[in-house]
Amino acid sequence: MWNAFRNSKAHIRKVFMAPQKKLHIGMSLAPTWLSGEAWRREDSNVEGLFSSDFYVDIAKRSEAVHLDFVFRPDALFLPLEMIENGSGFASLDPTLLLASLARETTHIGLLSTISTIFFPPYLVARQLQTLHWLSNGRAGWNVVTALNGHDNFGLENMPSSQERYDRAEEFTAVVRQLWESFPSDALKLDRGSGRFADPEKVSAINHVGDYNRVKGPLNLPAFGKSPIPLVQAGASARGRSFAASIADAIFSSSPDMESAIELRRDLRRLAETHNRSADSVNLMPGLSLYLAESRKEADDLFRQTHARTEKARKLNTIKNLIGLDLAEWPESRRVSTPDLPPPLAQPYSGTHAELLRRAIERDQPTVAELLWRPEVMGSAHWQIIGTVDDAFEEIRNWAEAGAMDGFILLPGGSVTSMHLALEKLVPRLKDAGLFRERYASPYFADHLRA
Ligand SMILES: Cc1cc2nc3c(=O)[nH]c(=O)nc-3n(C[C@H](O)[C@H](O)[C@H](O)COP(=O)(O)O)c2cc1C
Numbered sequence: 001m002w003n004a005f006r007n008s009k010a011h012i013r014k015v016f017m018a019p020q021k022k023l024h025i026g027m028s029l030a031p032t033w034l035s036g037e038a039w040r041r042e043d044s045n046v047e048g049l050f051s052s053d054f055y056v057d058i059a060k061r062s063e064a065v066h067l068d069f070v071f072r073p074d075a076l077f078l079p080l081e082m083i084e085n086g087s088g089f090a091s092l093d094p095t096l097l098l099a100s101l102a103r104e105t106t107h108i109g110l111l112s113t114i115s116t117i118f119f120p121p122y123l124v125a126r127q128l129q130t131l132h133w134l135s136n137g138r139a140g141w142n143v144v145t146a147l148n149g150h151d152n153f154g155l156e157n158m159p160s161s162q163e164r165y166d167r168a169e170e171f172t173a174v175v176r177q178l179w180e181s182f183p184s185d186a187l188k189l190d191r192g193s194g195r196f197a198d199p200e201k202v203s204a205i206n207h208v209g210d211y212n213r214v215k216g217p218l219n220l221p222a223f224g225k226s227p228i229p230l231v232q233a234g235a236s237a238r239g240r241s242f243a244a245s246i247a248d249a250i251f252s253s254s255p256d257m258e259s260a261i262e263l264r265r266d267l268r269r270l271a272e273t274h275n276r277s278a279d280s281v282n283l284m285p286g287l288s289l290y291l292a293e294s295r296k297e298a299d300d301l302f303r304q305t306h307a308r309t310e311k312a313r314k315l316n317t318i319k320n321l322i323g324l325d326l327a328e329w330p331e332s333r334r335v336s337t338p339d340l341p342p343p344l345a346q347p348y349s350g351t352h353a354e355l356l357r358r359a360i361e362r363d364q365p366t367v368a369e370l371l372w373r374p375e376v377m378g379s380a381h382w383q384i385i386g387t388v389d390d391a392f393e394e395i396r397n398w399a400e401a402g403a404m405d406g407f408i409l410l411p412g413g414s415v416t417s418m419h420l421a422l423e424k425l426v427p428r429l430k431d432a433g434l435f436r437e438r439y440a441s442p443y444f445a446d447h448l449r450a
Helices: 002-007 009-016 052-064 094-102 121-134 161-181 237-246 257-273 295-305 311-322 350-363 388-400 415-431 444-449
Strands: 024-028 069-072 109-115 139-144 187-190 195-197 230-232 249-252 282-291 382-386 406-411
Touching: 024 282, 024 415, 052 069, 052 094, 052 415, 069 094, 069 139, 094 109, 094 121, 109 121, 109 444, 121 139, 121 161, 139 161, 161 237, 230 237, 237 257, 249 257, 257 282, 257 388, 282 295, 282 388, 282 415, 295 382, 311 350, 382 388, 388 415, 406 415
Parallel strands: 024 069, 024 406, 069 109, 109 139, 139 230, 230 249, 249 282, 282 382, 282 406
Antiparallel strands: 187 195
16 A cells, blocks of 8 residues: 555655645635536535525535635626526625624635625725624635626616726725724723724725725724735736736636636736736636546536536527537537638637537537537536546646646535535645645635745
8 A cells, every 4th residue: 555655646746846836725605516406406405505504514614624715706686597497696695694604613714705886895895804803814805896786786787897897996995995094003902091092093095086985994993913815706808907906816717728827827927017926816717526436427417417408508509609500400410620610709708619619629529419518518617527536637737737826616516526525635635735734824815825
């Protein structure tokens, strides 16, 4: 046994290679492992979806393996067609949910998603600083410009991409100024002199901008021992630049290694143009995982989960991606390079279109096989369907290729798939020296820096 280990690649890597930079890993509380048909499984615990116990369980499991953070994405609107077959965008408020995890955990980061369009910045600054105090330095903010929901907040239209980022820049700057407006060292708590705080150290911000007017100061002192890390998601040129200027980590949809390498390189370059070090920005693509004991079982899990995705929708996706209309084709017919029309000028995802074209050129799949490709099934994320070993190898390849600094776990298909990700895959990464053995600090910001 020992000899087998000594001769293994893992051992050779551990002994002879320079210490590997550790990955950062977050866990989605979305919960992706109940999407598609998976919530209908006996053991899904879907009844707990709107309780805090459900999320305490995931947070404790994630903390037990020393993940950087748990993370709740968010949307502020409810497409009714999505709730017929699954939870869709129905969800608890992320910041309140994370507050309920604060006292049940001790080290793991609690990353909330809050839009920069719909709320007053004073409220957001206060909520996040409150979560930071309640969790003893573990709050984080996923800064999103939001996907939709304007009509729930009195706006006529969703602002243009340009305006959304203009607003995001101003909003984020105001929130940060508010956090600084009542610094922790203003708090004196001096029983002898009776001095609670030094008002001279607390100041108004008097912000008057294009979208916000805020006097300040915030009515809550800064936690002070560690900052609140910022995470950003948004992939346009403006989104990248904004991310590189403020974010400690970036959540991306990067379905293939080449697109991740390009994005990471660009973000590192952009960070330097904003006078930040390239290493201060961690690219963390979403990682959708369908894990099982064998590849066959993982494949079945993926298919069962997406069993009700309609054929018409899949055909439509293929048409929108690569301009190929297969509606009249028999499912047994093979699709090959000569069948491919010239690339579309503006497919809704250039990356997915390219992946699909390459799969056709390489594999000449039948129509039936094509209909089950992950690009067609709709996950815009990096996707691994297989065993824990398969996932481990692919993650190591991406890490060695400089395609990411970590990832956000989006386990799919079943509760078992989620447990395999946390309880088998993460320990494999630790054994290979790719992930931390233990927390070095109780503060979220420190996890992302280490
Ligand atoms: C991986 C990823 C995750 C996102 N998650 C959220 C989210 O949870 N809530 C939300 O309102 N918007 C979310 N967004 C939307 C972005 O904040 C942004 O509004 C959108 O991507 C448009 O900006 P862009 O053109 O720069 O990509 C996400 C975007 C990406 C790429």
